[in-house]
Amino acid sequence: MKHLQVAVGIIRNDKKEIFLTQRASTSHMANKWEFPGGKIEAGESALEGLTRELMEETGIVVTEALAVGTANHTYQEVSVILHFYLVEQWGGEPWGKEGQPQRWVPQTHLNADEFPPANIEMVERLVRGEL
Numbered sequence: 001m002k003h004l005q006v007a008v009g010i011i012r013n014d015k016k017e018i019f020l021t022q023r024a025s026t027s028h029m030a031n032k033w034e035f036p037g038g039k040i041e042a043g044e045s046a047l048e049g050l051t052r053e054l055m056e057e058t059g060i061v062v063t064e065a066l067a068v069g070t071a072n073h074t075y076q077e078v079s080v081i082l083h084f085y086l087v088e089q090w091g092g093e094p095w096g097k098e099g100q101p102q103r104w105v106p107q108t109h110l111n112a113d114e115f116p117p118a119n120i121e122m123v124e125r126l127v128r129g130e131l
């Protein structure tokens, strides 16, 4: 069983919309919608991993990020610890830089069923307006 530490960015604009991307049809959790992010590499802090992944996947430069919690989940093939960051300050404009479909969704309209199971609790917190 592989254990992954994953940094994910909840990118939120001033209209309280959140930037989502869709996972590739060939990837783990294929076609699910996600918060952009990825595996934290050896020697990197979670925040450094977040900053690198958001540049790679969305083209933004993170200038401020607030740690808002973690989630542990064991899938059949891999176990993950997600490190969630709320990102409200950045440079540039996020886009699906790796060719992923993207959309902005009002925070209160997020649908937990569209996300990997590890995200359910965080999505519900966002929908309830706790963040």
Ligand SMILES: Nc1nc2c([nH]c(=O)n2[C@@H]2O[C@H](COP(=O)(O)OP(=O)(O)OP(=O)(O)O)[C@@H](O)[C@H]2O)c(=O)[nH]1
Pocket: 004, 006, 007, 008, 027, 028, 029, 033, 034, 035, 036, 037, 038, 039, 053, 078, 080, 082, 116, 117, 118, 119
């Ligand atoms: N990015 C991201 N990954 C998530 C989320 N929820 C969740 O369970 N994961 C899981 O976290 C794991 C690692 O994320 P990832 O696939 O984005 O990692 P990565 O960008 O480094 O992938 P790569 O190997 O293609 O470079 C995957 O098993 C993925 O299914 C989420 O909201 N965002």
Ligand SMILES: [Mg+2]
Pocket: 036, 037, 038, 039, 057
């Ligand atoms: Mg990724």
